[in-house]
Amino acid sequence: MSLAAEAFVSQIAGKVPFIHVGNQVVSELGLIVQFTKAKGHSLSDGLDDVQRAEMKAYMELVNNMLLTAELYIQWCDDYTATEISRPRYSSPYSWPLNHILAYQKQWEVRRKMNAIGWSGKSLEQVYEDVSQCCQALSQRLGTQPYFFNKQPTELDALVFGHLFTILTTQLTNDELAEKVKSYTNLLSFCHRIEQAYFKEHDRESQSGSSRHSKGSLP
């Protein structure tokens, strides 16, 4: 399938990321993790029940706070939405589909924020929430290399994904990135994972990086 058609399909299905294995397509982080576990590769085997409960809890915290905050900043803050999110979201499509899809996405995200009670929050409060979430993660990480000591787990992958996105995506102001950077152990955590696992990948993706992301961490 051509890249545009695939992107179109994934937008309609709505579930990115997805992996393609043979003739199976699995989407969403939770299902991908289950799929790889079934194939015999699992990162959290070494954890006991209490630790697994903690890991799941922290993953929910990240989803609840960081993901919602990212969506809020992208779509509910008018300036960011107009300058960055809508143009970026509608870039693969031609007129009038690009306008329709962008506004539809914005409307959907705002409805969701309304339902969970985030629509009453100001941008400052959202930054404050992100800061608290990062503080919790920072305290949990402490001086360990990974969240559950020596081995990386799904939680490390999830946290890295979100923090990397926040740190490398250029927005209208850098306040969010600054807040994350103030937690030095989280910053070094991201650097460490980037160096260890993505050094090769980074060199390949330099040429194909999107308009609004810097190639690597500052």
Place this chain on the structure above:
Amino acid sequence: MAEPMELLCWGGDWDLPSVHTDSLIVLTYAKFSGAKLAVKSIDWTWRTITASVPQLHYEGSTVTEPTQILNFLRKQRFNADYELTAKQGADTMAYIALLEEKLRPALLHTFWVDTENYANLTRPWFTSHSPFPLNFFVPGRQASLALSRILLTKAESPLLNITEVEGKIYSEAKECLNLLSHRLGNFHFFFGDTPTSLDAFVFGHIAPLIKAPLPSGQLQKHLNQLDNLCQFCNAILKNYFNASAEKRTDCSPTTIHDPVDANLQKLTQLVNKESNLIEKMDDNLRSSPQHRPHRHESKPLALAGERNSTPHS
């Protein structure tokens, strides 16, 4: 003396101080931290549709939402989390997020979307606790809010409808309850022996599920199998909400008194019975022919006569 803080919340039933999860969280935290709250229930007032509950009023300022209210109480030096380490504080945030994401959708579904529960339990309760004519609107509004929240957060695309999401949210909720049970283990509270805000949040979510008489409750059945969570819930009710539970059961006065009084009553009755018996015996003795000790003074001759006569008879 500062005026007391006033809390607006939904009323209670089924042995609970409130049937509403968020109100229950705030009430429990207040008990844990020793904050004195003047609780005003919004049942049967117009606030059932106007107010966002729970709401804390203090010296002119109003705070809503459980997390905001708990922050406010902490600033007023009512802090149940004082002894937690930084890591435990981080864990608290994480577990609260887990409850909100995994358990709350299933709770909303059980009470407000599941047709049997809604028609037989939730709607009648809220209708009977709202004033006319609001009783026509309040339950329906809550139900549609619940449904939209579930669909918007759990159903990833507009193509899914509620039945497809049901399986997913219930399995996630069961997993969440299992995780909580593992984390609690054999301890009294989540962080050792003293209750904290996490205990308040967990109690607020699971207590209605345990206590409500739900007609169709697969999640309730699953929860009842997790003994340590049920004991946790009952222990909090017994230790922190005992007084209000007693008032609500409407016992007759004698049974509220200590068992000492009951024993005293029994003893008194026995003593009365004994004294009655003794009196009867006394009467019998007095009326018997052989012993007339009272006749000595009044009839000395007759006595002498009797005395003389008895050896002969």
